[in-house]
Amino acid sequence: MIRTYDLFERCKRGEPKAQKMLYDIFRAKLMGLCRRYTRDREQAQDVLQDAFIKIFTNLNQLESPEKLESWMKSTVVHTAINHYHRTRKHEMLFAPAFENEEQESNEPYTDLQNFSDEYLVAIVNELPDGCRVVFNLYAVEGYSHAEIAAMMNVTEGTSRSQLHHAKHLLKKRLKCQDLTHYYEKFA
Numbered sequence: 001m002i003r004t005y006d007l008f009e010r011c012k013r014g015e016p017k018a019q020k021m022l023y024d025i026f027r028a029k030l031m032g033l034c035r036r037y038t039r040d041r042e043q044a045q046d047v048l049q050d051a052f053i054k055i056f057t058n059l060n061q062l063e064s065p066e067k068l069e070s071w072m073k074s075t076v077v078h079t080a081i082n083h084y085h086r087t088r089k090h091e092m093l094f095a096p097a098f099e100n101e102e103q104e105s106n107e108p109y110t111d112l113q114n115f116s117d118e119y120l121v122a123i124v125n126e127l128p129d130g131c132r133v134v135f136n137l138y139a140v141e142g143y144s145h146a147e148i149a150a151m152m153n154v155t156e157g158t159s160r161s162q163l164h165h166a167k168h169l170l171k172k173r174l175k176c177q178d179l180t181h182y183y184e185k186f187a
Contacts, residue, residue, distance in 0.1 A: 004065045004068070005065050007021060007022060007065075008059075008065035008068060009065075011056070011059055012059050012060055014056075019056055023052060026069070026072060027048070030048055030051065030052075030072065030073070030076050031044060031045075031048050033073060033076050033077065033080070034047040034048045034051070034076060034080060035121060035125075036080075036121065036124070036136045036140060037077070037080035037081070037083070037084065037132075037133060037136055038080065038083070039125060039129075043083070043087070046083065047076070047079055047080050047083045048076070050079050050082075050083065051072075051075055051076040051079040051080075054075050054079060055072055055075050058075075077137070077141060078151070080133075081133065081137075081151050081152065084129065084133055084152075085152075085153075088129060123170065123173050124136070124170070126173075127166050127169055127170070128165075130152075130162050131162050131163075131165050131166035131169065132166065133152065133162075134148055134152070134159055134162035134163050134166060135162075135163060135166035135167075135170075137151070137152075138159070138163050139163075145159040145160055145163075
């Protein structure tokens with residue numbers, strides 16, 4: 001297997017085979033990251049493509065191969081945020097979500113053993129865009145409200161409010177699915 005330093009240096013020189021190898025190594029992980037910030041797979045693929053263009057264009061700015069993965073993840077997150085700003089229509093930040101949440105769910109996820117990663121991504125993706133992005137940045141990526149506010153061009157208060165609203169909607173969804181008793185049991 002090729003050493004990371006060699007691959008890194010070859011990519012910096014713009015070698016297509018090395019770039020393809022780097023893409024193949026990180027594609028799945030970075031696609032998962034893109035999926036958290038987009039509504040569907042097609043948007044995620046667009047973000048991933050844009051991110052890899054930025055990665056290969058700006059790779060010369062990175063001096064150490066040890067920082068490559070974290071730098072790539074950061075590039076993907078920033079690309080996803082830019083995509084969010086470009087595609088966002090004049091929507092209200094607190095748009096309704098989970099419209100049928102008062103109805104009993106017919107979904108097959110009534111027990112924690114059946115709770116899949118895909119289902120978790122799906123319920124987070126149902127959040128209004130602002131809530132979804134803030135939730136992912138804060139709860140998954142670990143950014144502070146100050147950092148989120150700067151990235152999204154909002155106030156820290158808006159970031160906090162979006163996170164609170166996202167948590168409220170997710171809790172409501174879990175309650176609708178009758179899963180809160182499982183959560184409370186293990187929390």
